[in-house]
Amino acid sequence: xxxxxxxxxxxxxxxxxxxxxxxxxxxxxxxxxxxxxxxxxxxxxxxxxxxxxxxxxxxxxxxxxxxxxxxxxxxxxxxxxxxxxxxxxxxxxxxxxxxxxxxxxxxxxxxxxxxxxxxxxxxxxxxxxxxxxxxxxxxxxxxxxxxxxxxxxxxxxxxxxxxxxxxxxxxxxxxxxxxxxxxxxxxxxxxxxxxxxxxxxxxxxxxxxxxxxxxxxxxxxxxxxxxxxxxxxxxxxxxxxxxxxxxxxxxxxxx
Amino acid sequence: xxxxxxxxxxxxxxxxxxxxxxxxxxxxxxxxxxxxxxxxxxxxxxxxxxxxxxxxxxxxxxxxxxxxxxxxxxxxxxxxxxxxxxxxxxxxxxxxxxxxxxxxxxxxxxxxxxxxxxxxxxxxxxxxxxxxxxxxxxxxxxxxxxxxxxxxxxxxxxxxxxxxxxxxxxxxxxxxxxxxxxxxxxxxxxxxxxxxxxxxxxxxxxxxxxxxxxxxxxxxxxxxxxxxxxxxxxxxxxxxxxxxxxxxxxxxxxxxxxxxxxxxxxxxxxxxxxxxxxxxxxxxxxxxxxxxxxxxxxxxxxxxxxxxxxxxxxxxxxxxxxxxxxxxxxxxxxxxxxxxxxxxxxxxxxxxxxxxxxxxxxxxxxxxxxxxxxxxxxxxxxxxxxxxxxxxxxxxxxxxxxxxxxxxxxxxxxxxxxxxxxxxxxxxxxxxxxxxxxxxx
Numbered sequence: 001x002x003x004x005x006x007x008x009x010x011x012x013x014x015x016x017x018x019x020x021x022x023x024x025x026x027x028x029x030x031x032x033x034x035x036x037x038x039x040x041x042x043x044x045x046x047x048x049x050x051x052x053x054x055x056x057x058x059x060x061x062x063x064x065x066x067x068x069x070x071x072x073x074x075x076x077x078x079x080x081x082x083x084x085x086x087x088x089x090x091x092x093x094x095x096x097x098x099x100x101x102x103x104x105x106x107x108x109x110x111x112x113x114x115x116x117x118x119x120x121x122x123x124x125x126x127x128x129x130x131x132x133x134x135x136x137x138x139x140x141x142x143x144x145x146x147x148x149x150x151x152x153x154x155x156x157x158x159x160x161x162x163x164x165x166x167x168x169x170x171x172x173x174x175x176x177x178x179x180x181x182x183x184x185x186x187x188x189x190x191x192x193x194x195x196x197x198x199x200x201x202x203x204x205x206x207x208x209x210x211x212x213x214x215x216x217x218x219x220x221x222x223x224x225x226x227x228x229x230x231x232x233x234x235x236x237x238x239x240x241x242x243x244x245x246x247x248x249x250x251x252x253x254x255x
Numbered sequence: 256x257x258x259x260x261x262x263x264x265x266x267x268x269x270x271x272x273x274x275x276x277x278x279x280x281x282x283x284x285x286x287x288x289x290x291x292x293x294x295x296x297x298x299x300x301x302x303x304x305x306x307x308x309x310x311x312x313x314x315x316x317x318x319x320x321x322x323x324x325x326x327x328x329x330x331x332x333x334x335x336x337x338x339x340x341x342x343x344x345x346x347x348x349x350x351x352x353x354x355x356x357x358x359x360x361x362x363x364x365x366x367x368x369x370x371x372x373x374x375x376x377x378x379x380x381x382x383x384x385x386x387x388x389x390x391x392x393x394x395x396x397x398x399x400x401x402x403x404x405x406x407x408x409x410x411x412x413x414x415x416x417x418x419x420x421x422x423x424x425x426x427x428x429x430x431x432x433x434x435x436x437x438x439x440x441x442x443x444x445x446x447x448x449x450x451x452x453x454x455x456x457x458x459x460x461x462x463x464x465x466x467x468x469x470x471x472x473x474x475x476x477x478x479x480x481x482x483x484x485x486x487x488x489x490x491x492x493x494x495x496x497x498x499x500x501x502x503x504x505x506x507x508x509x510x511x512x513x514x515x516x517x518x519x520x521x522x523x524x525x526x527x528x529x530x531x532x533x534x535x536x537x538x539x540x541x542x543x544x545x546x547x548x549x550x551x552x553x554x555x556x557x558x559x560x561x562x563x564x565x566x567x568x569x570x571x572x573x574x575x576x577x578x579x580x581x582x583x584x585x586x587x588x589x590x591x592x593x594x595x596x597x598x599x600x601x602x603x604x605x606x607x608x609x610x611x612x613x614x615x616x617x618x619x620x621x622x623x624x625x626x627x628x629x630x631x632x633x634x635x636x637x638x639x640x641x642x643x644x645x646x647x648x649x650x651x652x653x654x655x656x657x658x659x660x661x662x663x664x665x666x667x668x669x670x671x672x673x674x675x676x677x678x679x680x681x682x683x684x685x686x687x688x689x690x691x692x693x694x695x696x
Binding site: 048049050051071072073075076077081082084087088090091092093098101102105106109141158162 | 636637638639641642643644645646647648649650652653656657659660661662663664667
């Protein structure tokens with residue numbers, strides 16, 4: 001599904017990613033771990049299409065096509081979703097309006113008419129239950145005055161409604177207590193299926209107790225330095241990131 | 256400057272006004288003439304007018320429209336009513352009461368809605384007592400000009416303990432004749448413990464310039480709840496100067512929605528005196544400037560006594576070469592302890608040539624108060640644009656949506672859905688060429 005080859009990225013002239021190689025297939029969950037400043041969020045955002053993130057080398061193929069040629073919105077319409085580390089507050093735009101706009105933008109891209117209002121409302125109500133979000137939240141402005149946990153649950157709600165092909169979760173666990181994390185993880189797990197892949201960016205192993213990954217990659221100084229299965233995350237939890245710097249650059253993994 | 260003053264003083268002498276011969280009224284009008292003679296019109300050296308050059312207004316000569324013209328302009332007006340709004344409507348054309356266009360059949364008995372010309376001539380309840388009383392000492396020559404000419408406008412008197420269900424809507428429509436001086440003079444007295452929403456609309460469609468110079472005085476008696484929505488949507492070559500001078504008595508709540516969309520040069524002076532304990536005001540404002548429009552909102556909140564609350568929230572969107580001014584003065588008088596005064600002014604500039612001058616000014620002469628203010632001028636939030644784009648919304652739509660949301664934040668504070676829809680419609684047409692938010696996506 002996604003093939004990242006020797007990806008180099010600079011942000012405001014400063015090299016952040018220095019040769020990322022990663023293969024992701026449908027149905028897989030890949031965890032990206034690493035110390036602060038290792039480039040985890042940059043990787044998430046360069047895939048989503050953040051402007052001013054300059055790709056200086058390498059390529060990214062999504063479904064065999066050159067992802068980096070596409071605008072941010074085109075990537076979204078093609079099925080890529082980014083759950084933000086810091087979801088943006090948008091006063092004056094209601095949650096439900098954003099969801100409707102997102103659903104219909106994608107349908108328009110696919111040449112489909114707008115989703116009928118009744119069907120849309122049924123969909124939203126059903127998905128809101130999954131993340132235990134009260135209906136009143138749907139009518140509030142996007143993320144405005146939401147607690148940290150509510151913002152993250154809102155990201156998962158959007159993901160559940162949009163039903164992406166490749167979902168990227170950027171530190172979705174940061175700032176969450178254990179109950180909120182379980183709700184978020186349940187939301188993600190309910191969306192796992194053989195056609196969908198996930199990239200779970202996280203600093204801590206904790207989230208991976210609930211979203212069990214197929215592969216774990218350790219990112220340090222803009223490179224993947226080690227890859228393994230879920231046991232690698234446990235090892236990191238025990239040992240910390242201190243030993244990482246000594247490791248040689250790993251080969252890409254994934255089937 | 257003198258020439259403009261001379262012109263208007265001469266014009267004043269040439270016409271006869273309703274109710275003249277009553278000592279108090281003659282004296283009031285006379286005070287307007289003498290204040291205008293003494294002070295003249297404001298210049299840039301006047302601190303309250305330093306960002307608004309009114310010389311283009313004074314360069315032209317405007318004349319009061321004769322009342323005979325009121326029968327024309329009906330066809331022009333027909334398309335301008337808000338069809339979804341169920342209101343008690345009173346219409347003035349070129350400043351004169353147009354009975355045929357008004358619909359006042361279903362008014363509750365406890366409310367008097369009639370032309371000021373009748374109210375001053377017949378000495379209605381509260382007219383003598385209140386007319387001219389809400390105007391601050393330092394008001395401008397424009398206010399004096401209006402006072403000199405007190406002729407017509409809306410007189411509204413609401414008895415105590417009445418809840419008026421539908422809004423009272425007063426529409427001042429200026430025809431395409433051009434060159435008119437239209438000077439509505441309104442007085443709204445809201446009785447104790449009563450509730451009403453008053454909508455004051457200024458519309459014109461003509462391509463020729465005219466000058467609207469209105470003055471509204473509003474008195475909220477004890478425990479009254481008044482919503483006042485001012486919609487200024489005059490034509491692109493109009494000059495609009497408007498005063499809204501309010502007095503809130505004990506435990507009353509005044510909600511002012513000040514919407515400035517039209518005119519070439521538009522200035523409003525809005526003052527409110529929180530005169531007795533427990534008085535409270537919410538001042539919402541939204542202004543949208545495009546082309547070469549100049550929109551100036553001067554506001555002043557007077558906390559005269561303890562335990563009053565004011566919450567002011569003004570937002571502006573400027574594009575092209577438009578310019579806006581916000582002057583937010585809050586005075587907490589000596590002894591006005593436990594005052595709660597909040598003020599926010601936020602501006603969104605959509606083009607490099609748009610400009611805004613914002614000037615919050617808090618003057619606090621009491622020591623146990625809660626006051627805050629904030630002013631921002633900025634562009635659209637790039638992180639919000641990015642966020643929307645990652646949800647599949649294209650860049651142009653994302654920007655329009657964020658602009659819309661920025662303004663809707665204030666527009667949504669207007670209680671009447673048809674009025675909100677109308678304002679959003681104008682915003683949509685002005686900025687994006689669509690009338691409803693739904694059309695954007």
